[in-house]
Structure formats: structure tokens, C-alpha cells
Amino acid sequence: MKLNYALTFVLALGTLVANAQDKNKLRDNVAHQTMMTVSGHQSQQEAIANFAKSYELDENSTFQEYRTTTDKLGNTHSRYQQYFNGIKVQFGVMIVHNKQGSVSLINGELYNPKTINTVPSLSKEVGLQRAIEHTNANAYLWEDASQAALMGYSKPVGELVIFPDVNKGIVHLAYMYDVYSTSPISRNEVYVDAHSGDILFKNPIIKHADRLISNNEISAKAKELENTLNSALVEGTADTRYSGTRPIETTPEGSEFILLDTTRGDGIVTYNCEGFNAYQDLHFSDNDNAWTAAEYDNDEKDNGALDAHWGAEVTYDFWQDIFNRNSFDDEGAQIISYVHYDDADEPLFLDTGYDNAFWNGSVMTYGDGNTFDILTAADVCGHEIGHAVCTFTADLAYQNQSGGMNEGYSDIWGACVEHFGRTGSIDGAIDPNVWLIGEDLNSPPLRSMSDPNSRNDPDTYLGDNWVSTGDEGTCVPDATTNDYCGVHTNSGVLNHWFYILTEGAADTNNAPTPDTYDVAGIGMVKSAEIAYLAERDYLTPNATYFDARNATIAVASSIYCANSPEVISVTNAWYAVNVGEEFAEAADDVSLMSITNNTEVGCDAGTFSPQIVVSNGGTNMLGDVDISFSVNGAATTTVTETVNLGTCESTTLTLDIGSLTRGANVLNVDVTTTNDGRPENNTGTVLVVVNDAAEVDVVNTFDTVEESLISYNDGVISSLWERGVAQGTLLSDAVAGGSDVYGTNLDGNHPDGTIAYLVSQCYDLSSVENAILKFDMAFDLEENWDIMYMQYTTDGGSTWQTLGTASDANWYNNDRLPDGTDCFNCIGSQWTGEGEDAHSGGGLNATMHEYSYSLSAFDNDGSAETSMVFRFVFQSDAAVNEEGVIVDNFVVEADQIVLATTNNEFKGLSIYPNPTNTIVNISGQDLKDAKVSVIDLSGRVISNNASVFNGNVLQVNMEQLASGSYFLVIENENYRSVKQVIRK
Template structure:
């Protein structure tokens, strides 16, 4: 959620480039900084990230750490919270983007990550928070023991069979993915699953009741079919020691490729040792040499490193110049490859009879897996729900971009994922037409957060393809592509390099662990404004691509100058859009991520609803829709369903929800109107008959106990 926070007065700490000053922070949806002339295609000066040496990056992180306490106070965080610096990115013009994790009384906060944006002079200009406001929980003493939590996690685990976990596998955390943080345990459960006989799953359970809060796979991987490729005759970086050579790539952070010698997936490094030999010629292009798969992995990881370095000035997965070790020939008949952030390493299986025992070391696979590490080091998108789909889409996007970058005639760039992996269908996923596999989602719908993340990734993949290439049939990399849309729109793309620049900036500077598809739209529109201008065709076409996959609506075409003005003539009937919220944020403007399908509350109908307030601290929120045509006949009225729950008592209105039309309050509801379920409300709109209006739901909350207002089923008629 991104809330505009009024920051405290001056922060006394100093940054390397000047003392910290504060301003009202703004979410990524707020007005962007000054831009180039409308419609220009060049990036704005200062919009790209600087290259930094390891020493410069280390000093920037240390500086941010010294200012963490002052920044926490400026953001209005609580006295028991601490900010831990994760990374710092600096634009060419000196603008800084500081990414922090949060702790509460020493406990890691899941969903507590945030990004703070600072001008060159140290002035805070904005912030993006996965969880808005301070963390407040009743206490940090759990009712359950770690062993109890592990047992509960085993019962709730859905992605593994014969699940098991011990007391040492559960860690006490604060779970702040919803609006109301809770004390929880994060448990690691192992068992047989899609990732093999030693699959691992994270299960989050309430520390008081053991109720499940979330769960997701810990191996972020390409699954289901098996992958392997021979990249042909290529040059790879090696190291010489005495009279021998090893697959150690000093030019790319000291990356070492190991032969796992078929160590079990539960312990892939058990028998592992580095590839080494007397000569500097590796592999023969077939499985008869164990070196062939290692050549593929070494080449793919080097090309991925080079792509990020030469395109975004990023030095390795964590932007610290370190290479991640890679292990090939993991397990037996393992149809899988995965990145594991716990060990900062990558694993590649040998495939199985399902794909002709082709090793899972394709070029786009290497780019995919290494990009999971980049995501973990930046937005750290939670590997479940819509954020999990975005996580997978990010790896598909950059895996494809690495393939284009490598320009290898044996594997030319295209938007097919795993097309060199000897699969029955010829590919794993298609970005131009995700649903062609019969399973993946091409268009957003209200169940997108409930399907497997490899399937919901299709929404992000489809968006990226359309943003890059536009609509229509074409041949790319020798393969047929067809950019169809969910709304029958047609438009041109901005080019893959510009689209990738927008996605990387959004991922690095604006997305957080809980970002969903609506939030990704907001982040990419801000990134496009940063890079190309608020009124640029690039930003407009980004919005068109999102609308084409059913996420939000397209912005007005800026044309050669200012955007097209909104209509002023009121229509004859109601045009309120998406009153049930089943199309997500489409049609609505929200100050925070109010529109949700979170399972922590329930919609009246369908899966989506508006969740307003419930922080237990001083706060305000708004949800609005403009250009609504009130019917010109009869007795027009606004109806909606409202559920109010509160920890307040008595009849005093401490927390309120107001219904405003064209700035005039027509109805007010408060904590005193608490209800056990949804209650239909009616507001007379006779005074606005035949007019175009702006409808707003405005919530306010005082500094103490929380009140939650749930809104659904809005209609005007």
C-alpha cells in the first residue's frame, strides 16, 4: 500500500550528498517529477541508475543505515521498529532510492519492506511501503511453541506430500501483509512435491491460533516439463591454476560451476566439486560429456550478468559484484532448475524421459533463475498470489531479454520460454499468447491470485509482450507471434528495450513484496513517466498494454500535446464502472491499495471489495470515481453495501466514512454503526439528476483503536 504521509519536521542526520530534509511523501501514483516535452522518446537526463563501484555502493548503504532511525521517525513508524538497509540505487542526477526491510522488537516483519526516495540534496520526496503506517501488535510472546507451529504448518501445507517440519524449522515473525499485523511463525516444511522429492514450502501460521496465513514454494523455478539446450560453440570464461583449468568465471564475480554428481535435491552440494581439467576445451555438445551442461550454464549466467551490467549498470544478482555458484547434474531425472536465495546459488537438473533427458540449462532458463535472485534483492515479491505471478513474470521477461541480448544464432531471441528444451508442446510458456498452453492466464480476472504463480505469470508476460511489440502477427526469432488483446484493442509497442527499462525501474525503485497487478501498473506508469515523460507516448502505450490484459484502463492519448480532456457533457444514464470491484481497480482512483481480494476479510459477492481504514492510528484514505453520469429521469440514488467492524466502544464517532459527491458530504458512517455483516445503504442523488459527478468514499481514523469499513456492490440508478 502506498499512503501519502505527512512527515515530521526536519531530520537532523546527514547524507553523503547533503543533510536530510523532508517533504510530504508521495506514492508512485502521485504527480511525477518534471519531465521532457510530451511525446519525446529519449530518456530524461538523470532518470537512469548510476553504475557504482563496490566501495561506493557499500558507503551508500552505510549512509542509509546511519539515517535509518531518522527515516523511520520521518515515516511515522513506531518506537519498536527498526529499518535495515537492503540496497541503494542512485540516479544519474543524484536522486536516491533506498530500500529497507523492517523489524519489530527484533522480529523480522514479513511485508514490512519499503523504498524511500530522496532528492540529490537529501530531501525525502516519496515512499512506497508494502505495509502502511506503524506496526502494532498486542505482544511478542506467542501462545504456540515453535514445535506447535511446525505441527500446524505440516497440517496446512498444500504443495507437498508427506510433509514434515521440526521445531527448529519455525521462526517467530510479524506478518504484516494484511492491514492488521499479527504475530506469526514462518515454518519451512519439506516433502515430495512439484519441485521433486525434497521440495520446500514456507507456511505462515498465526502464533496464537495456528491458523494458516499464507504459504508458498521456496524454490522459485521453471517446473513441469524439463529443460535443456546446447548453446553451440561459444566462448566461456575460465580460470587457470597451475597446469589446469576450472569453470571459474572471474570476469563475472567469481561465478563457479560445480558438478553436483547427482547429489539429492535435499542436499545438492553433498558430492559436488568444481569442474576442472588439464585442457581449456569443455564439453562435446551432447550428454555423453558432463561438461556440456556446465558450458550451457556458464555461458547463460555470464550473458545474464552482462545484460544487467551493460543495460542497467547492475553488477550481479545483489548488485555487489559477487557471483552466485551454480550446480549442474542435480539429483536423478530432475526436470527442474531453481534459484535458492538462502544459499545464494542456482541448481540445474538433467531433465527426464519426459524431455529426452535434456539438461535444464537453456539460455533463457539461466536468465530466468538468475533474475529470481535480482527480484529477491530488489522488490522481493512474495512467491504467492498475484505478487508471485509478478515474480515469475519478471524472470520470464528478463530471461527473454537475455536471449535477445546474447544474439546467439543457435538460440535467437523470441518470446517463447523454454523453446529449446525438447518439450512435447514445443515450449513452456508463450508471452505473446500465454493461454495457448491451455492453462496460463492471458487476461487478469478476480481469481488471478488463487492460481499457481507459473500460470498467473501469463498476465505480466502478456502485458510485457504487448508493451514491447504491440498487437498483430509477426515473426520473431524465426517463430510465429501474435499479439492479441483481451479488449480487442490494437496499438503499437514501444520496443523491447524501453519496455524492459520501464519494468526494471519499477521493480527496483517502486515495487514492494506485496505489489499486485494493479500495483505493478501504478509502478510501471511512474517508471515510464520518470524515463520518458508524463505525457509521452511510451507512458500512454504502457497504460494501453495494461488495459489490454484487463488491468485498469488506458490513459487519454496525449497526442502531440496535453492529454485529451475528460468529457463535460453528462450522459443520460449511469456510467459507474466496476461497482463490484471484480475487475480490480478498473475505473477507480485510490489513495492506497484499498481494492483487494485479500482473504483476511470477505467480499459480499464475488472475490473483490474495498477495504478502508483499520490501522489503529491516525490515518485517512479515499476511493473515488469521476465522470459518473447520474440518470436524468426518475429519482436517482446511490446504493452500496457496507460492513463496519470496530474495536471502539460507545456511540461517539471516532472513525468515519463519508460519502462525498462533487465535494459535498451526503452521508457519514462511523464506528457507532458497527454491523455483523453487510448492510445496504442508500443515498439520494436527486440534486444531481442529469449531471456528471465525482463520487468519493473518504475515511478517517483517530490515533487509537481501529475501525474497518468494507464497501461492495456500488451502483447508481
């Protein structure tokens, strides 16, 4: 029996499912995350603002982007951290999903601390003492300077944060301390209420797993311990304890070889603790690089160190080869292992052996075992480093259901690493032992992914052996009494879901009301990808199992299609573990997969013929598709296309839009079919900007309609920029001389949370020299929060670059970058500051000053750009608005020169991208009947008429050509131009 889950979708500007106070609290049997589908053509800032409104957040809540990933379809997923009055909100994470440059979905968990007192009553020193008293250890790592230095650790000073108690729905002002004790061993993030001194939560960095497997939260790369840039690397052979004879990378040191690998990321190194309860940089060594069983299968279990070294290498290779992830942090972090570690301060021969392995936040640590054998098996290594990956992706909180998934994900990665390490791939048949956790160390194993009940773990949500959590019960997470509400036990639900999805299964579960299921396995290649992308791109710290269901279905739908066998299996595998309903097929469904994202700032209107991709998401054959489209909200045109697509098949269709006017144009497209079962996937929108040419040395005063520029807000046609007389208190018409200007709201303050562009016309700099850009500007901006800067494009708007730096004379006045406190929008080069502040050139910021920038890098003395466009970028944060910016008298001044050119050159010609390794685009005037020949440097004609006219550009495919320089001869009856292009 399935609980009546309700996926929390908030339609843009639609009805909310819960008030803000409720959203601070985990609610029974529903997703904790909010998901908002973005309809229409909203900018990213507008979509973020609407998502924040669903939590009733005010202007004191701000968001800082801290990580962006891109999937193989080109969609981006950007994570934002929530701040309140500049204080980090723990767990406050929002993920913005962009498809084709437009926001399609936002999900996350935010918290509303608007009633909280953000001035602490306790000092950091008092708070630390409370954390130490609560830890109640005999010794702390900061008391041993040498050991602390090895770990890159120092005594905690405390970070002021806002901490939400998700079980009670209450937020607290708190100090967070990273407390590392060495007797007994523990490392926790301890949260202390900054007013009462109460201990709110302990988040374990070292996570013990029933005395066998411990896990991590990584906050920094391990410090580099070896300078090996010039060392010679050698491949050795190792007779490992658990995985047979394996190749390992080592490094010669004198006449010996040591377990140091510098071929992977920042390196992999394995050290020997010799049974002490301290870390020491003592290498294992061998004289001939053949690490044999005769030498290392000894009473000290030294061959276990070979497993640790090889296991770290194959774990790195798994993440690199399968997911192109460079170590656990995706930045090449060094993986350091310490073997023969003991927590007892006594001689090894008197000790029973340390029955644990853990990641301590910096390094891997392996004990020799007592109940278990030495804890260096491949799945242990993959499991532990999997927790590091979690920290740098979803960062699942170690409590309740999210903690169970934290453990479950590490079991998944342990199994994948074991299978990958022993077979060289994650394809093909899987040894049944792969689905056992710790089977090499002990019999019976610690856990079973194929049969969790056999190890007293649940294989079904709310089924046999399920430990009640704060998500659906009243459990209060605690380390000693309930294992943070059953994180190790409840991991069985996620790891069993992964097993069923991979291998397939048919059975009846043990839910309160049992369900019979039949799931077709999709193999580990697909199941691992779906699980990883959900963890990386969708899950937030306090996600529940139902959030994981939503995330994996979203991933599978994006990779395959909504009615694909993969989506069916993902959905039904969750049904098998009692999370959500069975897959419900749609007999008829058409999905709009993409629209040509042609946001180019072209330099002539031309015709626009975008392409759309439609897919059949239904079980029936898709025959006729009705396509409706409109530009700028004008009359809708509807055409019918016969596509004849089978399930999950797709096709590309071309729309005949016709000519577009100069300016920012919004194209809306809707597709449908008879009895369409999923209308939510039928619409799409793109922004298309069409420009024209400007003349050098002509000052644009903005006084007439003919001198108007193109302006639009981020992703939408509406514009903050206005042309007219400035009437603000500071930015008034008096400072502008009474003439028309462009401004960000001419008679009041600018809005919050807005990115707005003011785009120049196109400038041909190929026949001028000593070019310089000039304009007048005055501004009144909240310093370090609201900013203005300038960008340029030379490829028709495909890419934009920042123009200049703060070190350039008479240019930007600020070089700040975000630091977690303020300047969240800063890019390192910008204008910002109050209008009343003194200007470096005299007067105030609100007084008109001329700004200038040399364009010599782009004129005939530089790259001789034929179509260069500039744009002002204004960006405001979520709170405190002021009068903004006004600009006037825009001009590109230059000296004309005589070039050896013919009189019949194409006008406004632009070649991009250049260099290229695939398609090169050619835009300009009068190109429709032109042909292009490709000629190499020797003058040999490689291809005649090599171009295809697509929309308003010529396209030449360079993919089959060798790397090097070529000439493109572009000609028709009236014009002829020659352009050089580089094939990468």
C-alpha cells in the same frame, strides 16, 4: 472494458481513501500499495510520519532503512522495513523517493498490528515441530551435515515476526522457519502462528514451474568454495548443447581445465552431481580447454554443463552490462551451478531423469530431464537467477497477483538473457523464439510471451485462462491445489505486457468487455530498463498488476517525460492487457523538472541566481511560461519567459533572486502555462543555507542574538533547536549556570521522528595550529533509539562527514550500529543515553560536561582548511521522547602562526570538490569581478580567465585537462589568491 481502478494517492495531510484495517487487506481491483505525493517542503522524517499516519500507526511502529538505489537522474529510492515493538512486520515495506534531495513521493504497504499480542504462547521448538509436521518429508537437509555445509544451511531456529494475512486483512504473531527437505525436494519459509500453532503461509524458496522451471528466494550469498585469487584464468571454447560454440572462462587445475570463472563478481563455478541426489564438488574438466561436441555431446548430456556455465556467465554479464548490477544481489555473489542432479536415490541407469531445474536459495540445480531435455538452456538460467534478483529488489510474495508477477518478471529476464547471450546486446531485431519459454528443451514450449493463450495462459487480466486470485476473488493460496492462486498461469499477463511494449501490437483483447488497442513498440533496451527500475525502486511484496502499471508509468515519466512516446506505449500496453485506461494526452503542460539544489553553507550572503529546468509535457508547442517564486514565504515574484519548446523538449532558465540573508532560506518555485493540463508537476522547493565567518578563540555563549547559530530540521526551515534558558526537569538552567543555551525544546520533551541540525559559523584554520573544538553539553536521550552526533564540511556544505569516533577520548559514548532489533538510527558514532545514567567523566549525562576534539588534521599542520563548518545532528525515532540535548560555550581554540601570505588574499575562500574531474567551485567574499587562470606545475599558463560566475560562486571547468595538479590564480583589482587543485 476497464475496471474503474482508482490509484490510491494520499496528498500530504489530505483525505485518506481507506481506514487502517482495510489497508491490511487486499481489495478488489485496485492497487494494494498506497502512494503519497509529498507537497511543500517536508523533511524525510516528516514525510515518513505522514505516510505512517495514513495507516493510523502509533509510536510502536518504527522503520529501518535497508537499501537505497540511485537512478541515472540522481534521484534516490530508499526502502524501509516496518517493525512493531522491535518485531519485523513481514511485507511491511515503504519506499521513499527523493528528487534533488527532497522527498517527492512515498509508496509502500504497511500493516497495523496495534491490537496484537506480541508475547508468543508457543515456544520456537514447538513451532518448528508444527512446521516439520506440516512439511511431512522423509528427510531434511540439516540431517546431512556435509550437504548442509555445502549449502550454507543449518536447522532453522525460528524468527519471530508479525505476519499479515493480506487475503483476510488480519495480522498474526508468527514464527518463520526455513524448512529444507531432501525427500521429496522442497524448501519453504513456513509461517506458524505463535499462539495457535496454525500454519499461516508457505513461501517457497524452491519454486516448481510445471515440472520445468523452478525459482528462488535468496537470503544470503553462496559461501565461497574456491580460493582462486592467484589462479591463472583462461578463455576456452565450448560446443554447447543449445547455443552453439561459445567462449567460456575456465581455470587451469594441474594439467586440466575446469569450469571455474573468477572474472565475474565472486566467481562462477559449475559442478557435476553425476546423477546423484546429493551435491558434490566434482569439477567438469578438459585437457586442452576446447570443450568439443565430440567429447561432450554424449549419452550423459555433458554438453548441457557447458550451457549451464556459459548461461551463468551471460546472465551475470546481462545484469552487469545493461544495468550495472553486480550479480543477483548487486554485491558480486558467487553463482554456483550443479548439473546432472537427480532426486531419486537409485543408479542413473535405472532412473528416468529429473525433470526440473531450480535455485535452492544458494545454488543453481539442473536435472537431466525426462519429458524435457537437460534443463540448462539460457532462458532457464536467466529465469531462475531473475528470481534471485526479485528477492533482492521487490521481493514479490509468491501468491496471488504478486506471485504471478514474480514469475512474469523471471520470464522477462529469461527472454532478455537469451537475446543478450546470443546476440551480444538487447538491441536490434529479436528472434521470435526468444519469446518462447523453454523452447530449447521441448516442443511445444512451456510458455509463450507473444501468445500466452496458445499455452493455456492468460494474455489479459481477467481474460481467457485467468486464474482467480485472492486479490480480486476468494482464492486461498495453496501449493498443491491452486499453485498459490495461479502464479505460473497468471504470469502471462506481465510477460505479454512486456512483449507488446517491446515489439508493439494491434489487436482486440479478450477482457470481459473486449478492448481494441494499438501499441507502438519501444524496443527491448527501453522496455527492460523501465521494467527493471519499477521492480527495483517501486514495487513492494504484495503489489498487484495495477501497482506495476503505476510503477512503470512513473519510471517512464521520470526517464523521458509525461507525454513521451515511451509513456504512451507503457500505458497503452497495460490497456492492451486490461489493466487501466488508454493514455490520455494533455494538449498543454509545463513541468518543473529541477531547481538548482544549492543547499551550500556558504560563508557570505552574496547573490543567489538559481537555475530551473522546465519541460513541455504536452502535445502543443509550449510558448509562454509563467514562473512564480518566493523566499521564506515572502512576497511572490512572477515573471513570464517565452521558451518555444516542442513535446518533451526542455530548457534551463535562470531566476534573479538577489541577496539572501544569513540563515536557512526556503525557495519555492511554481511554473504554469495557459490551460495547463497537469498542475501536479508544476512546483518545487529547495533549501538554501547562508552562513558567515567566526573567529578562532572566541567563545560563543549564545547569550545574545548576535551569537545565534543557523538551525533547521531535515530539509525544512522550521527548527527544533531553540536558544534560551533550559527549563527541563533534568536539563534545567541550574546545570547550565543560568545562561542561554541551545536545546532541543528548552521546556519539555523533544518530538518523535525528527532530524534537526544546529550549524556553526565558518572557521578559517589555515593560519592556526593545535586547533581544538570545545563545547559543553548535557543530554537525556532514550538509549540506542534517540541519538546525537557531529558532522563537518570543508566544501561549503556539498558533503558532510561524521566528526570523530567513539574511540576518541572525551567524545562519543556509543559505537552501536543497527542490528534489526534497535539502534535503527545509529551510525556507529553517537551520544545516547538517559539523563539519569552515569557519565564516564563523573556525574550524570544530564550534567553539563565539556567535550573536546582535536582539529589538527584540518589546521595548518593538516589540510589547512579555510572554510570549515560544524553541525550538531539530533535524531529521534518514532516513539518515546525525552528532554533531549542542550549545548553551550562553543569555541574553536588554536595557536596563531605567521604564514607567508600577502595582505590582499580573498577572505573565506573555499575550493570544492577537490580533487575533481569536472567543475571546481570557488566560493568566498568579493569574488564577483574576479577572474581565474589555470597554471600547471611547470608554470605554464593553461588558460586565462577560465571561470564563469554562477550564482555566488566561480566555476572552472577542468574536464578537458589531463590528470594531475594545477594552480588556480584568482584575482581582481583588490585581491589575489593562489590555490592548488587536483584533476582526477
